[in-house]
Amino acid sequence: MATIKDVSKLAGVSVATVSRFLNKNGYVSKEAAQAITEVIEKLNYRPNNIARSLAGKKTATVALMVPDILNPFFPEIARAVEDAAHEIGYTVMLCNTDNDADKEAKYIETLIQKQIDGLIISSYTIKPEQVVNLQKHSIPVVLMDNAFPGQDIVSLLSDNRGGGRLATQHLIASGCRKIGHICGPMHITSSRERTLGYEEAYKQTGQFMPSLITYSDFTVKGGYDSMIGLLDSHPDLDGVFASNDLMAAGAVKALIERGINVPADVKVIGFDGIHMEMMVPELSTIAQPIYEIGKTAMNYVVALINQEPIDKKSRLFAVELIEKQSTKR
Known part of the structure; x- marks a missing residue:
């Protein structure tokens, strides 16, 4: 060698x-x-990256921490991060936490010991003090799909509130009058914002009632169970906005099992814009610019590693309505 x-x-x-x-x-x-x-x-x-690390040099390696690699949103993020890393000669280490705070804490300790150059975090359980601790160890951090207001932490978010409004307005424009909402975990910034957007848009119709909101966990099963609960409480529902595409897919499954036609009887829209072409009917969604977010996260963390200025500590990405079969008139 x-x-x-x-x-x-x-x-x-x-x-x-x-x-x-x-x-x-x-x-x-x-x-x-x-x-x-x-x-x-x-x-x-x-x-020799190991020798360079021992000598206090950079290893050209960053870690990407995600909460659930089985959610198609995160492999798409990982692909974008890895593509951007490859272009500039960096390697990406993937850490899947399974939404487990203890597993996440062990990953963080390991990454500190390995002197990782930087860390991109998409997490529903991370605490601000953990991020600050990483920064104290000279490990730059970029947050995705989360934010800690008042902290000096770079955060990348989509326009979740605007997207929640857009989804609800689309259902209203499609003829829906009684619209249920399957909300994600309320401790997650993006989930809260999507629910606020739904409330802002739907309250303008005068039809809103708190019991139309049910809470779930961003999984297909969670969406299925929540849809069953909504149907039991409100059998006359004609529209559903789910806070992510997986829960929307679960909702469609529950509706079909109940003999309810989608979209003729109930229209359903999700959020994220992940690739779900295999679904019948194909799912309408509020699409995030997933690839752009992942690539930006990689570019931002490298800028922090190199102590280069970043124009914005918090960046908001626009979302887009993608209308497909599940909300067609």
Whole structure:
């Protein structure tokens, strides 16, 4: 295996020059950079990241922490993060927490010990003090789909409240008069905001009542169980807005099992915009720009690693209504 000394010898430059070139730290002439690049390709040289880490250098590795890898939203995020990382020579370590706070805490401790360069977190159980602790260990953090107001933490969020309004307004415009809402966990920022958007839009019709909201857990089973509960309480429902696409899929399953036609009898819309073409009927949804969010998260965490300025500590992404069969007139 080629070493940095082999590269410096063949390129005719010092080891320090090769090090500055590899770490992008300090001046390297164009001639030296070209010579080093040619030798690296010839020798197929790869920096020893473990040695660089022990020496206090960056390892070009970031971690992505997600709460549920079985939710198609998060593999799409992971794909975007990994694509962006590959473009700039970074490696991504995936940490799936299963919405388990203890598992999440163990991951964080391990990442601190491994001196990870940075961390992208999409979590429903993370606490602000955990993020602050990571920052104290010089590990930059970018939050996705969550925020801690008042904390100096970079956060990427979609327009969840606006999306909740848009979903509800779409159901109203499609002829729905009695609209139920399957809400996600209320301790999650995005879930609360989507519910607020539903309430703001539906209260304008004068038909809103608190019992039309049921609470679930962002899973297909949760959506199914909540839909059964809504039908038992409000058998005359003609519209449902679920706070994510998985719960919407569960709601459609429950409706079909009850012999209720979707969309002729009850129209259903979800939130996220994940790929669910296999569903019949195909699901209308409020789509987040999932790929753009993931790519932005990677670019932001690398900027923090390199101590580069970021234009906004909190960024809000626009959402889009995707109308498909489940809400057609």
